[in-house]
Amino acid sequence: MTTTDTTETTPVIPLPARVATVLTGLGAAATAGSALMSWTWTSEFPGDLTYFGSPAGLQWLALTAGLLTLVLLLGTQGVPGLRWAAPARTNNAVLYAATGAFAVGWFSVIAIAVDLGGLANLEPGGWVLGAGSLLTLAGALGLPLDRRTHVPLKVLNWRLFLIKPIAWIAYAGAAAIPEDKPVAPVLTALTAGAVIAGTAVLLVQAGHLVNHWLRLGTVPRPLPAPRELPSLVEVLLIVAAFGIGLFAITFGIDTEYGELFIGYLLLAGSVGAALGKSGLVPRLRALTVKYRSVTTGAAFAAAASFPFTQSSDQYTSVAANILIFATVALGLNIVVGLAGLLDLGYVAFLGVGAYAAALVSGSPASPIHVQFPFWAAMLTGAVVSMVFGVIIGAPTLRLRGDYLAIVTLGFGEIFRITMLNLNGTTGPKITNGSNGIPRIPDLNILGWDLGKPTNLFGIELGRFSNYYLLMLLVTALVVLVFARVGNSRIGRAWVAIREDETAAEAMGINGFRLKLLAFALGACLAGLAGTVQAHVSYTVTPDQYTFAEALPPNSAFLLAAVILGGMGTISGPLAGATLLFLVPKKLEFLSDYQLLAFGIALIVLMRVRPEGLIPNRRQQLEFHEATIPAQPAGDAAALTKAGA
Amino acid sequence: MTTTDAPAATTAKPILEVSGVTMRFGGLTAVNDVSLTVGEGEIIGLIGPNGAGKTTFFNCLTGLYVPTEGRVAYRGTVLPPKPHLVTQAGIARTFQNIRLFANMTVLENVLVGRHSRTKEGLFSAILRGPGYHRAEAASRARAMELLEFTGLADKAEHLARNLPYGEQRKLEIARALASDPGLLLLDEPTAGMNPQETRAAEELVFAIRDRGISILVIEHDMRFIFNLCDRTAVLVQGQKIVEGDRETVQNDERVITAYLGAPLEGTTASEDTQ
Numbered sequence A: 001m002t003t004t005d006t007t008e009t010t011p012v013i014p015l016p017a018r019v020a021t022v023l024t025g026l027g028a029a030a031t032a033g034s035a036l037m038s039w040t041w042t043s044e045f046p047g048d049l050t051y052f053g054s055p056a057g058l059q060w061l062a063l064t065a066g067l068l069t070l071v072l073l074l075g076t077q078g079v080p081g082l083r084w085a086a087p088a089r090t091n092n093a094v095l096y097a098a099t100g101a102f103a104v105g106w107f108s109v110i111a112i113a114v115d116l117g118g119l120a121n122l123e124p125g126g127w128v129l130g131a132g133s134l135l136t137l138a139g140a141l142g143l144p145l146d147r148r149t150h151v152p153l154k155v156l157n158w159r160l161f162l163i164k165p166i167a168w169i170a171y172a173g174a175a176a177i178p179e180d181k182p183v184a185p186v187l188t189a190l191t192a193g194a195v196i197a198g199t200a201v202l203l204v205q206a207g208h209l210v211n212h213w214l215r216l217g218t219v220p221r222p223l224p225a226p227r228e229l230p231s232l233v234e235v236l237l238i239v240a241a242f243g244i245g246l247f248a249i250t251f252g253i254d255t256e257y258g259e260l261f262i263g264y265l266l267l268a269g270s271v272g273a274a275l276g277k278s279g280l281v282p283r284l285r286a287l288t289v290k291y292r293s294v295t296t297g298a299a300f301a302a303a304a305s306f307p308f309t310q311s312s313d314q315y316t317s318v319a320a321n322i323l324i325f326a327t328v329a330l331g332l333n334i335v336v337g338l339a340g341l342l343d344l345g346y347v348a349f350l351g352v353g354a355y356a357a358a359l360v361s362g363s364p365a366s367p368i369h370v371q372f373p374f375w376a377a378m379l380t381g382a383v384v385s386m387v388f389g390v391i392i393g394a395p396t397l398r399l400r401g402d403y404l405a406i407v408t409l410g411f412g413e414i415f416r417i418t419m420l421n422l423n424g425t426t427g428p429k430i431t432n433g434s435n436g437i438p439r440i441p442d443l444n445i446l447g448w449d450l451g452k453p454t455n456l457f458g459i460e461l462g463r464f465s466n467y468y469l470l471m472l473l474v475t476a477l478v479v480l481v482f483a484r485v486g487n488s489r490i491g492r493a494w495v496a497i498r499e500d501e502t503a504a505e506a507m508g509i510n511g512f513r514l515k516l517l518a519f520a521l522g523a524c525l526a527g528l529a530g531t532v533q534a535h536v537s538y539t540v541t542p543d544q545y546t547f548a549e550a551l552p553p554n555s556a557f558l559l560a561a562v563i564l565g566g567m568g569t570i571s572g573p574l575a576g577a578t579l580l581f582l583v584p585k586k587l588e589f590l591s592d593y594q595l596l597a598f599g600i601a602l603i604v605l606m607r608v609r610p611e612g613l614i615p616n617r618r619q620q621l622e623f624h625e626a627t628i629p630a631q632p633a634g635d636a637a638a639l640t641k642a643g644a
Numbered sequence B: 001m002t003t004t005d006a007p008a009a010t011t012a013k014p015i016l017e018v019s020g021v022t023m024r025f026g027g028l029t030a031v032n033d034v035s036l037t038v039g040e041g042e043i044i045g046l047i048g049p050n051g052a053g054k055t056t057f058f059n060c061l062t063g064l065y066v067p068t069e070g071r072v073a074y075r076g077t078v079l080p081p082k083p084h085l086v087t088q089a090g091i092a093r094t095f096q097n098i099r100l101f102a103n104m105t106v107l108e109n110v111l112v113g114r115h116s117r118t119k120e121g122l123f124s125a126i127l128r129g130p131g132y133h134r135a136e137a138a139s140r141a142r143a144m145e146l147l148e149f150t151g152l153a154d155k156a157e158h159l160a161r162n163l164p165y166g167e168q169r170k171l172e173i174a175r176a177l178a179s180d181p182g183l184l185l186l187d188e189p190t191a192g193m194n195p196q197e198t199r200a201a202e203e204l205v206f207a208i209r210d211r212g213i214s215i216l217v218i219e220h221d222m223r224f225i226f227n228l229c230d231r232t233a234v235l236v237q238g239q240k241i242v243e244g245d246r247e248t249v250q251n252d253e254r255v256i257t258a259y260l261g262a263p264l265e266g267t268t269a270s271e272d273t274q
Helices: A017-034 A058-077 A091-116 A124-141 A163-176 A183-214 A231-254 A258-278 A280-290 A292-304 A316-338 A347-359 A374-396 A401-421 A463-486 A489-499 A501-506 A511-536 A555-565 A571-586 A588-608 A617-623 A633-643 B054-061 B083-089 B106-117 B122-127 B130-150 B165-177 B195-210 B222-228 B246-250 B253-260
Strands: A007-010 A145-148 A454-456 A459-461 B014-025 B028-039 B043-047 B069-074 B091-093 B183-187 B214-218 B231-236 B239-244
Touching (some): A017 A091, A017 A124, A058 A091, A058 A124, A058 A258, A091 A124, A091 A145, A231 A258, A231 A280, A231 A292, A231 A316, A258 A280, A316 A347, A316 A463, A316 A489, A316 A511, A347 A511, A347 A555, A374 A401, A374 A511, A459 A463, A463 A489, A489 A501, A489 A511, A489 B122, A489 B130, A501 B083, A555 A588, A571 A588, B014 B054, B028 B069, B028 B214, B028 B231, B028 B239, B043 B222, B054 B183, B054 B214, B083 B091, B091 B165, B106 B165, B122 B130, B130 B165, B165 B183, B165 B195, B195 B214, B195 B222, B231 B253, B239 B246, B239 B253
Parallel strands (some): B043 B214, B043 B231, B183 B214
Antiparallel strands (some): A007 A145, B014 B028, B014 B069, B231 B239
């Protein structure tokens, strides 16, 4: 790998720039326009795409993709009035948006054809969509793009290509074994796995080919200084951005069928990439750094207004569970992201908090017949969890690295099995074993019964909305704790331990004590979330707190949320947890292949964005040092405060 | 003159007293019965061929290793065998292979060095009262002052890993100084430096001494050692064979033998050649 990477600005498909621009524009307009036409003749396809002039479901996505491509294209061309959309002036942003339009368009066309059985089910609108989105992509590939001059073609070891045909033959052989033989299902599963691995090899090679062909890169050009705006306008821009963010996330949570959610993910990914490239996201980030408190306020206001956008409690329960999951992930981020302690049994602390709250909730199944008021129950959950954190941490934290991970994994399972065994037959009767503690009454905070619908500002909020709002307060508390502790003497000591424990101790840091503190604080915050979780889900059972399972929260998903989102940041685990909760929830129709798809998605993400979705500045520097120019000191100072 | 083990008379008040430190790893004796005294405001050198046990000796002083035998006392009190308590007591160190917190900024590295001299705990950090802000501001001011002193102030917000090699060495020293030590242990501070950088490091060491901090330094660069040090001790195969000023060390047969080998026909490093 040479460091003297040279770049150029050339099209991938040799077209005159003007022709390419016109083609892209026409294609984008056609894509957007097709949303107003009917795509199919029957309302059997989910979302009912049969109307003229009234977009629904996937059509909204196509409309968004088309318009965004158009706006970015015109902005990059420097059309007055739209220049704000593309301050970085690079056609790569247009290409990403066009890719989104193409992905949404062709996914829709193929989904209609597959679901309804044939291309004959497409109305003219569907054909316009397919042709328009293809034209958009082709046109965008003809625009002058920022590219590297040379990307060598990587070819995988030829032996890997043999996996697929051999696996197919083996799979056919396994299928031929009579089903009554006990080895038959095992062999079938093994060979099917090998076939999938073979496909993965082909996909990786295809990725290398595309990369070799496109050679996309970054031509370093400084972002022009932003126009001076009155601070009120800048604040309003932040508020507007969070409003749009709320709308986008609400759209994702509210998607009613798998096709729409996949389309949404395709669009969200490409729009994110396009806005990042166009320079809008860096602009916005600069603004949020400038107005920290406004940003925090706007973020929580946007989150708090979510239940008010919902007409029923169907999706607020999802949102409440996302918040629980995200809060626990943020707690884990203290342990993993700041102190660098790989904890594979973290979900146990959520369980401890939930069980503690359930036992003092006044549930008829609890052997302790007491009903603590809300604040006392929360305190109990948090404190008991913290005590468990110390008890488990004290012996295990003497280990480092992989050993710690294994031991915490073991303790996580010990918690679950202990809860199973405290059932009256294999141990004292405390937790009812696998039946768990059911019928946990709803919380009552100062006369506000969270179980009953509340009427607020003329909008009726259901049970889950109430819990969502309560949980949001807990999340806010955890965010506050994380932000303040992370950027303090204690937080610095944690990061120092993560970076080099020996050197940290030589600087006067009591490594064991601070690691125990991180463990206890993380456990305490997870326990806090657990107390709310017990009430939200009515029942606590040991099975909710396993290491790995198809649905979050479990230790594996928590860790994935932290790593996927970005270690050491606040918004990272929140975003990662939201995504990891929604994806399995919305892709339930994939059933058996859900975990497989999930695993593949994780591998792909780790490959292209190892620092996570929202990295902190440190990690971004760590992984992409060459591509990020050194920042001026003032800016960097502001970012450091934001990051850690 | 046969055994020059008796240290050259030092008038300064002793700050570090090491007596009979022995470190064994299983059957291997890495440090064997070494005694050393560092006086207030002194610069003491520690030299010896590779593998002589210099760094092991350092680790015994800083609590990284617990010596098998012997006693290490700082300002009259025996040091506890825990690195963070040793730093708390007032001994700071740098490492032979640079061990910065690579993904923290330069300023943050020095702030970590302030850890043992500040008290703000978890609740103080969460509540952020006036006391917290005062302590944090004082830490930052002190850290910036040290960066100023080592000439790194304009790089305060750079990541430590992005500093050039020489500046990383300086940062390690600034970080060690942040704990307000009375004694600074430098483990090969000029390894890999060119002559100009070495001269700059010499200046820095003198400047540190002028702040009233005693220094014990391991080095291979003889010119550096003899320019700097009031006394020099030579460690060979875990044993201190000589200690004294420049003349004493340079003229000692055993030192020459250890570095250059014994003359072919001569009696092996015999005592009475002089």
